[in-house]
Amino acid sequence: MKILRRFANNRESKSLATKLRKKRFALFESLISSLPRPLKILDVGGTQIFWEKMGFIEKTDVEIVLLNISKVNVTYQNFKSVVGDARKMTGFKNKEFDVVFSNSVIEHVGNYYKQHQMAEEIKRVGKRFFIQTPNRYFPIEPHFLFPFFQFFPLQIRVWLITHFNLGWHEKTNNKQKAIEDANSIKLLNKKELSKLFPGANIYEEKFWGLTKSFVLYNGWNAISHKKNKVYPSIFLSLSPNTTNKKVT
Numbered sequence: 001m002k003i004l005r006r007f008a009n010n011r012e013s014k015s016l017a018t019k020l021r022k023k024r025f026a027l028f029e030s031l032i033s034s035l036p037r038p039l040k041i042l043d044v045g046g047t048q049i050f051w052e053k054m055g056f057i058e059k060t061d062v063e064i065v066l067l068n069i070s071k072v073n074v075t076y077q078n079f080k081s082v083v084g085d086a087r088k089m090t091g092f093k094n095k096e097f098d099v100v101f102s103n104s105v106i107e108h109v110g111n112y113y114k115q116h117q118m119a120e121e122i123k124r125v126g127k128r129f130f131i132q133t134p135n136r137y138f139p140i141e142p143h144f145l146f147p148f149f150q151f152f153p154l155q156i157r158v159w160l161i162t163h164f165n166l167g168w169h170e171k172t173n174n175k176q177k178a179i180e181d182a183n184s185i186k187l188l189n190k191k192e193l194s195k196l197f198p199g200a201n202i203y204e205e206k207f208w209g210l211t212k213s214f215v216l217y218n219g220w221n222a223i224s225h226k227k228n229k230v231y232p233s234i235f236l237s238l239s240p241n242t243t244n245k246k247v248t
Helices: 001-007 017-031 048-053 112-125 155-164 176-183 191-198 223-230
Strands: 039-043 064-070 079-083 097-101 130-134 199-206 210-218
Touching: 001 112, 017 097, 017 130, 017 199, 017 210, 039 112, 097 210, 112 130, 155 176, 191 199, 191 210
Parallel strands: 039 064, 039 097, 064 079, 097 130
Antiparallel strands: 130 210, 199 210
16 A cells, blocks of 8 residues: 555655656646747646646746635745635636646546536636546546445445545544545546547546546647647647547
């Protein structure tokens, strides 16, 4: 378990999780590099620390709004923290943001209906989006770091949570809390994501040949990217539901 935590700890600069995040962020930067400034980004469920680690903190021509269920700390002028619900972003107008960004959040908002609500709000408030979420069919569940945990019956998951420290979840003697923890995450597969974000491009993050997570993005014009020669290998195919398996 300690070995898995070392691999999955995105706070460690040399961990697998951090390396995958940086590779993913390189794709994001290549996409937004063609967009006019100033640029307004909504990060659903994000923190200033994430953007610091990605080396994207002092972009004076980029405004980043962090939407969370509680206030988060911001210390830069181009950052703003807003309290709200990802499933009902009533404080934002239609197409208010140039890009909506979200990293490992949609699997935490509830059942598929609530995930659909979040997806609809992302598409409503943003001209473009860039969304990442773990793959349900990757063998190691990314939050509990236990093989095939997501496929076990609730009773077994609750028993594991009440008897062991799992991933980022400490063992609890409170059965009700264990049930809540077990039900707090709903991982998605590729087909479900395609229904939530129809027409989006899908980039698959690979580990040992298996898809660890998905990135869905949409709203960019393929012609403008080719004209600007921004990471052309990424944009060889931008047809709906394209799977980009390699970033060069």
